[in-house]
Amino acid sequence: MPKRNGSTATQEYDGSVIKCFMDDAGPPCRRCKEKKLSNCAVSKNLQTIIDEKTELSEAMLSDLDQVYTAVKEMRGIMGLPDLPPLQTSRMNKRKDSSVPVPQETTALQLEDNYGPSCDNSPKLTPEDDRLPHAPIHSLYTLTRMRALRSPGNGNENRSQAINDFISQGQISLADAERLFVVYRDRLDGFIYSIGCPYKTLEQLRRKSSILCAATLTIAALHDPAADKVYGICNSELRRLTEKSMLQRQGDRDYFRALSIASYWLSDLSWTLSGHAIRRAAECNIHNSYSLAIKDQSEEAMDSARIWSILYICDQHLAILYDRPAIIQDDWLTQDWEGILNCPLATDQDERLMSQVELMGILRNIRRLFGPDKGEEIPRLYLSQIGHYHRQLDQWITKWTDRLPEGHPNIGAFPRKGALFHFHLAQLYLYSHVFRGQSNQIPSHFLDTASMAVTSASAIIDILLTDPDLSTSIVGIPSYLLSMTAFAAMFLAKVSHKYGDNLFRRDQALDQITRLISHFRSLSMGKWHLANLMIRGLETVTSLLTSHGVQDKVQNAISSMMPGNEGNQGLEDVYSTNPDMFTGIDGSTMPTWDTTFGLSPIFGFDPSFLDVDGYMQSMAIFPNTEGT
Secondary structure (H helix, E strand, O other): OOOOOHHHHHHHHHHHOOOOOOOOOOOOOHHHHHOOOOOOOOOOOHHHHHHHHHHHHHHHHHHHHHHHHHHHHHHHHHOOOOOOOOHHHHHHHHHHHHOOOOHHHHHHHHHHHOOOOEOOOOOOOHHHHOOOOOHHHHHHHHHOEHHHOOOOOOOOOOOOOOOOOOOOOOOOHHHHHHHHHHHHHHHHHHHOOOOOOOOOHHHHHHHOHHHHHHHHHHHHHHOOOOHHHHHHHHHHHHHHHHHHOOOOOOOHHHHHHHHHHHHHOOOOHHHHHHHHHHHHHHOOHHHHHHHHHHHOOHHHHHHHHHHHHHHHHHHHHHHHHOOOOOOOOHHHOOOHHHHHOOOOOOHHHHHHHHHHHHHHHHHHHHHHHOOOOOOOOOOOHHHHHHHHHHHHHHHHHHHHHHOOOOEOOOEOHHHHHHHHHHHHHHHHHHHHHHOOOOOOOOHHHHHHHHHHHHHHHHHHHHHHHOHHHHHHOOOOOHHHHHHHHHHHHHHHHHHHHHHHHOOOHHHHHHHHHHHHHHHHHOOOOOOOHHHHHHHHHHHHHHHHOOOOHHHHHHHHHHHHOOOOHHHOOHHHHHHHOOOEEEOOOOOEEEOOOOOOOOOHHHHOOHHHOOHHHHHHHHOOOOOOOOO
């Protein structure tokens, strides 16, 4: 038997099978990039070259036609004579008229577009040399469906002209520049300086339209002079987000945009956070901790920071809504110390990882107690409460020493913000003893209940007395404001239900009244969460007064039930059950003599805080493009 030439067979195999398949971004191809091969070059046949030149020619003709149309309009405004038609337009007309497209072919193309798009070749990865480690890889190899493989990183906007809602005139460039400065120089520090890595608005607009819209929306939310602009920016952010939902590609700026929106926009946070986490996992950002520690590259470190924010937002929302978190794997964030040991770690990473550790403690607390079913917690949980109490004490002691004393844009908030988080975490831990309790708290839970009241009171007191935290209310994420609302409602409920045994009613009334006054003194946008809370907190104070309680509750009900002339039947509803009244959505909403549950935002309907303002903020802003 003749001996086969192995090298020739290998060459033939390499020449017939292993080829370079390019993404839209061009070389190097995916296989060469993953195998770290240099000198990647694609071998193109004549038809490929012709197709590419045809696409380039069509793109150039389209750009030329846009420029021609713009110049023609300007000449018309200036009273100058019209330009002669473009020669290319005549050629295109002759081409279109001479080559009719059969209707059957067009219909067939439309039918073909309904099916899934496929790659000409499956993506070649290092894993192809071994057994498949994920079942979906095998299906992708057989079907070549693009939707099954991991998406690319997206392409930068290399075009010279910027086409966004600013260039379209929906908001002025001056307003956009001012809002960009507000976010960059004031707000980005609250999200550990990772929300906007660009120094100028032009850089931001060229890199990411959705990050630009998110940045300006957040800034307009906090700026009292940008109430009208906020609606426009919010609509653009929603439009771009909806448009991107089914797109395959996503870069770090895309996840940055979803992260800051989840961090500050309470009406979008739940939806955007879940979507961002799933998309980030598609792009392998969930493995960024190990990659950052191994590669020690700036890109991997940036991805680790973005994943940390997504994790923090996920835990925030799980606490606020008493729902399961999406990120369940502990190992994804457990090596935060390894991140801080990287040479690229900064002081802001210290702040970020302190929150990652805190969210890990709160996640374990949430797993211990589970969802609120209206049942008392077992007495044996006292030992676990003591365990987490010690963990929180160790956390604040450690990070008070490690965190930077100040920040150039947010002052002394890093350390004082950690203390604020500490009080919130204590309230979250201790308040579970109120689950399912009747009018009398068991003696074995009295100390823990008292600690919950002390924590809630400390939350409001520190916001009123500490100058750095007082001014930081306009800037902190929606989670902290929501927890502040819970602290106020918690004190009001405790003082009303248990009287002087835990917290006097006049103390609760005094603290909430001073909190309202402080909120009113702040300069913030109309749709800011603290602004929306004012009317609801005023209703709380009226319910705490010893006179006129029933009348004021009835007035609140009438304002929430339009169309009920004369308020007939409302008095009967209240007198039948003075502790329940109907909310704006027709469901029963608890007032005072209820459980202290932790479901949506701890057992109280947010619409109770501001019937008109909150519901308007939850509504989708109308599209302003046509106005």
